[in-house]
Amino acid sequence: MITTVTTELRAPQARIIFSVDPPGKPPAVDYDVLGQLEDAITIIASAGPEIRLVLVESTEPEYFVVGANLKALQQIDSQSIRPWVRRGHNVFNMLQELELPVIALVRGFTGGGGLELALACDFIYAADNARFALPEAGLGLIPGWGGSHRLPLRIGAARAKELAFSARPIEAPTAYNWGLINYYGPEEELQQKLAALTESISANSRISVAMEKQLINSALSPDNPRMKFEEAAASTAAMGSSDTSRRLEEFFEKRSRK
Template identity: 40%
Template sequence: MSMNKTQVTYEVENGIGTLLLVPPEGKPLTLDGEVMVELEQAIAGLAAEAPRMVWVRSMSERFFCVGANLNVLQNTNEETIVPWVMQGHRVLNMLEDLSMPVVAVVEGYAMGGGLELAMACDLIFAADGAKLAQSEAGLGFIPGWGGTRRLAGRIGVAKAKYYYYSGAMIDAPKAAEIGLVDFVGSKEEIEAERGRFSTAVAANNSNSLTQFKTILNQQERAARDENAAVEAFRSISCLQDPDTKQRLHDFLTKKGKKV
């Protein structure tokens, strides 16, 4: 069956959950409102089944996720941006709030909202060829799904400013060096580490892991809720900027010529 958008599925096997991003045929994985609904439903399903841990993966080796798709960008304006931002916050907060350990496995590119998705997980394992970027400034936007808070939380405020201001692509070894990812290896090494980590998690008391995670997450809950409102408000400001409008027009025109 032909697919023209990213799809989201999940499964639980032997107490281990997998949330899987399935790419459109011949295209990178991107996000829109329908995909976010599927993601929300998958997260709710995992919460109900309560596996010992969850892995978040893409079926593509070239792309983990590159953020919003063209349809979203074409229809983004001062009226639609706030619901889009708040939907993303709600869904990624659900992912962050899953009671069990959650680990993203990033192969290929994780950019913009795709990186925000990975950072909503407890840990990030990256293939040695992975590349990550909080890249919204190139179009005149800001991270809209908690990326400002989560990026700074992972690598510190100064480095978050450096990589956001520059829009620099971060390769996996550098990402590990600065704390953006937690494990880097070849495909085989990642699979081996997944096995070791899953076994270690399963051997521990699941309630104690849940309590530990809950305590840490609750310490940031107020800041997280405030961050959602701030990102939504600042996103409106970005869209009112004539330079952002021009950048978005140029980007969409260039993409349209390639189709």
């Protein structure tokens, strides 16, 4: 299974698109995918002024992005977890710091690093089949790409703890009520809402929008640089525990039977 990240520039939108081969599987992340995402962000950052906002989406109707792929997860240990966490942080921070508004368009399930990817976007618009989860605790791991920081900023500490500690997914209506997502609905209405948002943003000053984004992000995330190191340290401690080793072995064994 191979995940690919492509970029489309069709004014006024840019699109970052996750696709997977063979189709029908969930897009997942490894170092190569992070590199492709970084390239996509770089392309968009240097695009002309006719590009006014960015959509991040998947070609799969049942999945957005589900975090680390199986191969990457099997190769991570207590020694390699720190560069893995820092690499993801660096790329997701690039996405958050784009001067353009960024919208995660979520259809189906997103979990782990996929939810952290969506959290690095300014808005999350979702189909009515969307589900959101942080399953790391079930594997003895830590959300390592900013989830421990961005999630409570978006939905509050108590609900962030519930999502992280339980590792259970929540449906789109709950995600909306909690303030995790901006909108959810059937596909036709979803496209209408996105079109209206695109029209509104495009009618406004590009410079003003960019400056407002920078100011709001600065107000919300004063400790963001430190968070990279804190999540890396916590991930290293978790990865070195015998409980995590057992949980990962059980997970890999179950996956090998599929």
